[in-house]
Amino acid sequence: MSPGLRCPARPVLPALLLTLLAGCASNPPEPRLTGASERSPQTLAALAAASEAFQSGDVFRTEEALRQAMSYAPDDPDIALDLGDTLARMGRNEAAREHYLRFLKRHPGASQIRQAYGLVLITLGAWKESEREFVRLAKERPEDPTALFSLGLVLNRLGRYEEAIPPLRKAATLTPADAGIQTELGIAALRLGRLPEASAALRKAVDLDPQNVGALHNLGNCYARMNRPREANAVLEQFARASKRQETFLDEKRLFKSAQSRTQELLHAGKAEKALEALLAYRSQLQNYAPFQQELGVTYLRLDKPREAIEAFQRALDLDPSLPVARARLTQLSARSPVSP
Numbered sequence: 024m025s026p027g028l029r030c031p032a033r034p035v036l037p038a039l040l041l042t043l044l045a046g047c048a049s050n051p052p053e054p055r056l057t058g059a060s061e062r063s064p065q066t067l068a069a070l071a072a073a074s075e076a077f078q079s080g081d082v083f084r085t086e087e088a089l090r091q092a093m094s095y096a097p098d099d100p101d102i103a104l105d106l107g108d109t110l111a112r113m114g115r116n117e118a119a120r121e122h123y124l125r126f127l128k129r130h131p132g133a134s135q136i137r138q139a140y141g142l143v144l145i146t147l148g149a150w151k152e153s154e155r156e157f158v159r160l161a162k163e164r165p166e167d168p169t170a171l172f173s174l175g176l177v178l179n180r181l182g183r184y185e186e187a188i189p190p191l192r193k194a195a196t197l198t199p200a201d202a203g204i205q206t207e208l209g210i211a212a213l214r215l216g217r218l219p220e221a222s223a224a225l226r227k228a229v230d231l232d233p234q235n236v237g238a239l240h241n242l243g244n245c246y247a248r249m250n251r252p253r254e255a256n257a258v259l260e261q262f263a264r265a266s267k268r269q270e271t272f273l274d275e276k277r278l279f280k281s282a283q284s285r286t287q288e289l290l291h292a293g294k295a296e297k298a299l300e301a302l303l304a305y306r307s308q309l310q311n312y313a314p315f316q317q318e319l320g321v322t323y324l325r326l327d328k329p330r331e332a333i334e335a336f337q338r339a340l341d342l343d344p345s346l347p348v349a350r351a352r353l354t355q356l357s358a359r360s361p362v363s364p
Contacts, residue, residue, distance in 0.1 A: 034148035046197060046201050049333065052296060053131070053132070053246075054097075054098050054129055054132060055098065055100075056098055056100055056130055056133060057096055057098045057099050058099065058101075059099075060094075061096075061099075062096055062099070063095055063096070065095045066092050066095040066102075067098045069088050069089070069091040069092035069095060070088070070089075070092050070102070071086035072084075072088040072091075073085050073089045073092060073105070076094060077109075078348055078352075079321055079324070079325070080287075080289055080290075080318055080321040080322075080348065080349060081271075081287070081290060082109060082112065082113050083290075083291040083293070084096050084272065085109050086106070086110065086113070087106055088245075089106040089109060090106065090145065093106060097129070098129065098130065100126070100130070100133050100135055100136055101120070103123070103126045103133075103136055103141055104135060104136065104218075106122060106125050106154065107119045107122050107136075107139055107143070108139070110122060111118075111146070112173065114284075115148070116143055116146050116147050118141045119139075119143045120140070120144065120147065121123050123136055123137075123139055123140035123143060124140065129138060129179045132159060132163075133171075134163060134164060137156055137159065137160055138160060138169060138170065138173070140156055140207055141153045141157050141160065141177075142171055142173070143155035144156065145173075145176075145177065150168055150177055150180055150181055151181070152174075153177050154174070154177045154178065154181065157170060157173045157177055158174060160173070160174070161190060163176045165193075166197065168193075168194040168197040168198040168201070168204070171191070171193050171194035171197070171200070172190070172191065172194040172198075172204050172207065172343035174187075174190045174201065175188075175190040175194060175204075175208070175211070176207050177185040178190075178211075179207055179210055179214075181263075182213040182214075182301060182305070182316050183240070184210075184215050185215060187207070187211045188208070188211050190210060191207050191208040192208065194208075195208055195224070199239040200231060201231075202227075202228045202229075202231035202232035202235055202238065203228075204232065205224045205225070205227045205236050206224075206225065206228040206235060206241070207226035208220075208224040208240055209222075209223075209224035209225035209228060209238065209241060209245070210222045210225075210237070212224060213225070213241055213244070213245050218248060218249050220244055220247050220296075221241070222242065222245045222246065225238050225241050225242035225245060226242060228242075229242055229258070229261075233261070233265070234265045234267045234268065234269070235265070236252055236262060236269055239258055239259070239261055239262035240259075240262050241259040241261035243255050243256075244263055263326070273314040275309055275315075276310055276312075277307075278305055278312075278317050279305070279306055279309055279312055279314055279318075281301055281305075282301065282304070282305040282309070283318055284317065284320075285298075285301045286298045286301050286302045286318065289301060290322070290325065295322070295325045295326050296326065298322055298343070299322050299323070299326060302318060302319055302322055303319075303345075306319075311342060312342070313339045313340075313342035313343035313346055313349075314339070314343075314346070315334065315338070316335045316338040316339035316342065316349070317335070317339040317346050317348055317349040318330045319335040320333075320334075320335035320336040320339060320349060320352060321348065321352070321354075323335060323341070324352065329356055332352070332356060333353065333356050336349040336350075336352050336353040337353060337354070339354065341359075343344040
């Protein structure tokens with residue numbers, strides 16, 4: 024090389040760009056979501072244990088088994104949903120929130136987990152946080168009525184009715200027979216003074232669900248503002264009857280949650296007799312509440328009292344034929360030899 028010639032200096036990259044490039048090089052790719060066909064024998068065994076625990080009404084053991092299943096299959100969204108749902112059913116919404124958030128950090132594109140995460144945020148009253156999740160979901164899944172409805176509902180609760188109308192209208196077009204969507208659409212239109220649109224949506228919601236207290240209350244007010252007093256009075260009378268039934272149901276549900284919580288603690292501690300005593304303390308108040316009868320049947324089974332279990336499960340199904348645990352257990356018991364008198 025001639026002494027007078029020099030190789031051109033390499034351009035110096037800005038420090039910020041170098042940092043970004045280094046970060047890109049060091050960040051591992053997002054793990055791949057896995058499905059049911061990829062579950063190992065250990066995962067399947069843990070899920071079977073979770074199913075058995077759920078069928079017997081033991082939520083503590085259900086949670087433990089699902090956590091074990093997740094340790095074997097950390098990228099399985101269905102198992103993650105089951106665990107989050109179990110935590111929420113136990114009233115541990117903060118734990119469900121953290122669980123979903125951890126999964127989303129590994130899998131930001133797991134839309135079904137993001138939907139569940141947003142719903143838990145609603146339960147916790149974190150409306151602004153849930154709005155961010157549902158805005159993202161609605162952009163990623165513009166034809167998903169659940170994402171659109173969730174976004175509209177959150178915007179309604181934040182008082183942003185004008186913004187709530189478009190996603191709710193689209194959701195109603197996609198799922199016209201959903202009373203919840205029609206109710207939220209009617210509420211938004213009513214708050215904006217669009218009375219014909221509000222009355223049409225709320226009337227449809229009531230036709231779909233005659234016990235929908237939210238739709239009935241708002242429809243009655245809408246008719247009153249439209250100077251239709253006869254229709255307003257009829258709807259508000261229907262609202263009063265539905266409200267009374269709902270209050271009774273909510274009172275029973277609160278009592279049952281209290282009874283169930285204490286019973287589960289005692290069962291988990293291996294004190295089945297004490298669990299039965301705790302449950303029977305609520306018998307007179309919850310005699311006609313189907314989930315209570317189902318829980319009673321499960322507890323009788325734990326104490327090897329099939330006759331009493333059959334009576335409780337049958338009572339539960341008489342009150343609510345859709346209860347899956349009561350139906351499954353009653354079928355199993357009926358297949359056995361008759362219990363001698």
